[in-house]
Amino acid sequence: MTRMPEPLLEVRGLKKYFEIRKGFLMRTVGWVKAVDGVDLAGYPLETLGLVGESGCGKTTVGLCIARLYEMTSGKIYFQGADLTSLAGKRLRAMRRNIQIVFQDPQSSLDPRMTIKRSVGAPLAIHGLAKGRALEERVADLLRMVGLDPQHMNRYPHEFSGGQRQRIGIARALALSPKLLILDEPTSALDVSVQSQILNLLRDLQQRLRLSYLFISHDLGVVRYMSSRIAVMYLGKIVELAPSEDLFCMPLHPYTQALLSSIPSTNPAHRAMGVTLEGDIPSPANPPSGCRFHTRCTYARAECAKFEPALQDAGAGRYVACHFPLSDSR
Amino acid sequence: MGEKLLLQVENLHTYFYTLQGVIKAIDGVNLCVREGEILGLVGESGCGKSVTALSILGLVPSPPGRVEGGRILFEGEDLLAKTPAEMRSIRGSRIAMIFQEPMSSLNPVFRIGDQMIEVIKLHKKVSTGSARIQALEMLHEVRMPDPEAVLAKYPFQLSGGMLQRVMIAMALSCEPSLLLADEPTTALDVTVQAQILNLMKDLIRKRNAAVLLITHALGVVAQTCDAVSVMYAGTAVESGSVESIFRSPAHPYTRGLMECIPDPSRKSGKLKIIPGTVPDPVNPPPGCRFHPRCYKATATCSQIRPDPVRVGPDHVVCCHYPEEG
Numbered sequence: 001m002t003r004m005p006e007p008l009l010e011v012r013g014l015k016k017y018f019e020i021r022k023g024f025l026m027r028t029v030g031w032v033k034a035v036d037g038v039d040l041a042g043y044p045l046e047t048l049g050l051v052g053e054s055g056c057g058k059t060t061v062g063l064c065i066a067r068l069y070e071m072t073s074g075k076i077y078f079q080g081a082d083l084t085s086l087a088g089k090r091l092r093a094m095r096r097n098i099q100i101v102f103q104d105p106q107s108s109l110d111p112r113m114t115i116k117r118s119v120g121a122p123l124a125i126h127g128l129a130k131g132r133a134l135e136e137r138v139a140d141l142l143r144m145v146g147l148d149p150q151h152m153n154r155y156p157h158e159f160s161g162g163q164r165q166r167i168g169i170a171r172a173l174a175l176s177p178k179l180l181i182l183d184e185p186t187s188a189l190d191v192s193v194q195s196q197i198l199n200l201l202r203d204l205q206q207r208l209r210l211s212y213l214f215i216s217h218d219l220g221v222v223r224y225m226s227s228r229i230a231v232m233y234l235g236k237i238v239e240l241a242p243s244e245d246l247f248c249m250p251l252h253p254y255t256q257a258l259l260s261s262i263p264s265t266n267p268a269h270r271a272m273g274v275t276l277e278g279d280i281p282s283p284a285n286p287p288s289g290c291r292f293h294t295r296c297t298y299a300r301a302e303c304a305k306f307e308p309a310l311q312d313a314g315a316g317r318y319v320a321c322h323f324p325l326s327d328s329r
Numbered sequence: 330m331g332e333k334l335l336l337q338v339e340n341l342h343t344y345f346y347t348l349q350g351v352i353k354a355i356d357g358v359n360l361c362v363r364e365g366e367i368l369g370l371v372g373e374s375g376c377g378k379s380v381t382a383l384s385i386l387g388l389v390p391s392p393p394g395r396v397e398g399g400r401i402l403f404e405g406e407d408l409l410a411k412t413p414a415e416m417r418s419i420r421g422s423r424i425a426m427i428f429q430e431p432m433s434s435l436n437p438v439f440r441i442g443d444q445m446i447e448v449i450k451l452h453k454k455v456s457t458g459s460a461r462i463q464a465l466e467m468l469h470e471v472r473m474p475d476p477e478a479v480l481a482k483y484p485f486q487l488s489g490g491m492l493q494r495v496m497i498a499m500a501l502s503c504e505p506s507l508l509l510a511d512e513p514t515t516a517l518d519v520t521v522q523a524q525i526l527n528l529m530k531d532l533i534r535k536r537n538a539a540v541l542l543i544t545h546a547l548g549v550v551a552q553t554c555d556a557v558s559v560m561y562a563g564t565a566v567e568s569g570s571v572e573s574i575f576r577s578p579a580h581p582y583t584r585g586l587m588e589c590i591p592d593p594s595r596k597s598g599k600l601k602i603i604p605g606t607v608p609d610p611v612n613p614p615p616g617c618r619f620h621p622r623c624y625k626a627t628a629t630c631s632q633i634r635p636d637p638v639r640v641g642p643d644h645v646v647c648c649h650y651p652e653e654g
């Protein structure tokens with residue numbers, strides 16, 4: 001295996017539990033284990049994809065890394081510095097390096113603010129620019145994402161969905177971050193607009209030397225964007241591999257099922273083959289042992305008893321399964 | 330699949346009269362669904378897919394909407410000439426429907442069983458007891474785990490995939506000859522989408538019913554449909570068999586749509602794009618509505634609306650300069 005450079009981002013043992021409160025006294029009756037022990041590393045200039053079904057914890061991972069959520073436990077290192085132990089000014093300075101772009105550009109922009117104010121807000125808050133300098137920086141940012149700076153005094157509703165997503169990206173770039181967390185950045189857009197935004201993101205990555213954590217449930221899009229992909233199921237990473245390896249030869253039964261459910265645009269290949277039965281179980285009450293055992297076609301008795309750890313499978317691949325798939329299967 | 334036409338939509342126009350102006354949501358759409366066929370209706374959001382379905386069902390909200398012209402022939406009868414009462418009895422019996430949000434068609438305060446039984450009784454005029462048995466049989470058929478228990482549940486107690494199974498069971502319980510399904514799997518995960526699409530295909534084939542499947546996902550069409558109509562800005566731009574359209578898309582818009590989806594075989598390099606965005610439905614461009622975004626538009630395109638031309642035995646396109654091969 002080629003030696004990897006030092007990671008830009010390292011996530012160790014990340015857990016995020018949400019309390020479930022019930023009744024008049026709002027007593028805690030349980031915990032939603034949205035993220036339950038996630039380890040990840042993101043390298044400079046790479047795009048790390050994060051995929052999985054709705055509710056598996058992708059957004060929560062993103063929000064914890066951006067430090068927009070307090071985590072239940074775990075560590076996050078950025079350029080080797082432990083973000084969880086930083087405070088005050090040093091934390092703020094470090095946080096500038098990590099920005100997030102959300103799925104719904106509609107709700108992430110304040111409808112009463114002009115584009116100039118929205119995009120300039122991070123700069124104003126950090127006291128990095130004001131007056132003419134601020135305006136010039138906003139104009140630069142808008143140009144960078146392919147918008148006409150002359151429109152900076154307009155309001156979000158005057159823009160199309162794709163344009164609003166460009167505005168969201170401009171705002172995330174305002175503080176010159178090193179890492180962008182892209183949470184379903186094109187899921188609310190039409191395909192013809194999606195390809196414009198994906199091209200823009202690839203362009204920006206080259207020009208600004210950015211690293212991406214690319215969250216999506218669209219596996220085709222993730223494959224196109226990412227160099228490596230992590231697959232999540234019920235709050236855990238079940239497989240991590242270079243993109244093409246993952247698609248050509250999935251090692252985890254869940255990855256295999258997920259891939260075979262993608263509807264191919266080739267009508268000659270009609271095979272939504274190994275489909276999963278049933279729905280994803282509740283993260284408030286995950287199955288024992290391997291969390292996938294209730295839906296896994298390969299499950300054996302021990303799968304319900306012992307939880308498989310994410311293990312090195314060689315060639316930069318990791319899998320959490322007692323009986324990983326292989327060519328011989 | 331028969332050759333007989335089940336549904337024919339001819340030159341349909343449906344407009345909405347709003348404060349911003351007249352929205353020409355449907356502006357001359359032609360469609361046909363043959364008996365036992367699954368027709369995909371694809372296009373980007375706002376192109377008029379849902380309004381087409383609502384027009385067929387006689388459910389266009391009015392005001393502000395009105396069907397302004399055209400014909401909708403279903404089993405030889407003109408639906409636009411029917412009274413509201415006649416349409417009510419056709420909906421749910423001869424034409425059934427399912428929508429993206431099952432919650433919007435279920436009543437949150439009644440149990441699943443009661444709602445299913447009511448629908449079956451309404452259209453089949455049977456006793457509560459036999460309606461209940463039929464409801465159970467239908468839930469079995471949609472491969473619902475533990476149907477007895479599901480009958481006693483409220484809608485909010487079921488997942489999106491389970492609710493969509495209930496909707497399919499209800500829709501098919503009255504043996505419709507046509508099912509209108511408006512983005513039935515858009516809100517679901519891919520694994521559940523695959524379950525639901527496979528199920529729909531199976532049940533429909535068994536009954537020899539036809540489906541108008543509305544979706545924005547070309548993959549769903551390729552995997553599920555026999556034929557497809559592509560819509561753009563209130564018009565149907567291309568239609569034909571799935572094989573023919575996916576092999577040789579003749580409309581520049583259809584081709585563009587197919588090419589801007591990330592393709593695993595072309596991983597590096599830029600994605601193809603369609604420049605610009607969909608036009609304002611109040612002021613659509615004259616001539617071919619796609620001309621401001623089309624790479625090969627000419628002066629003719631911006632002045633004259635293209636008529637349908639046949640480019641294959643089962644393939645029609647509305648373009649002055651259809652793509653070849």
Ligand SMILES: Nc1ncnc2c1ncn2[C@@H]1O[C@H](COP(=O)(O)OP(=O)(O)OP(=O)(O)O)[C@@H](O)[C@H]1O
Nearest residue numbers: 018032034053054055056057058059060061217283
């Ligand atoms: N603020 C919150 N309070 C309580 N539970 C939450 C909260 N945020 C997320 N959850 C729960 O945590 C789990 C993971 O949610 P998350 O939003 O991270 O999923 P996701 O993978 O991003 O899903 P999607 O694909 O739908 O965006 C879900 O069960 C969700 O209901």
Ligand SMILES: Nc1ncnc2c1ncn2[C@@H]1O[C@H](COP(=O)(O)OP(=O)(O)O)[C@@H](O)[C@H]1O
Nearest residue numbers: 345352354373374375376377378379380390610
């Ligand atoms: N109730 C309504 N009032 C006004 N305009 C409407 C209404 N319903 C739909 N429209 C407009 O009609 C056009 C087509 O919409 P629709 O059929 O819902 O698109 P889609 O293809 O996404 O299903 C859009 O421009 C939409 O804004």
Ligand code: SF4
Nearest residue numbers: 290293296303321322
């Ligand atoms: S550990 Fe067992 S149940 Fe889990 S994925 Fe592997 S084979 Fe399936």
Ligand code: SF4
Nearest residue numbers: 617620623630648649
């Ligand atoms: S008619 Fe002209 S503008 Fe319209 S799709 Fe054909 S070539 Fe393009």
Ligand SMILES: [Mg+2]
Nearest residue numbers: 058059060183
């Ligand atoms: Mg999310």
Ligand SMILES: [Mg+2]
Nearest residue numbers: 378379380511
């Ligand atoms: Mg719609």
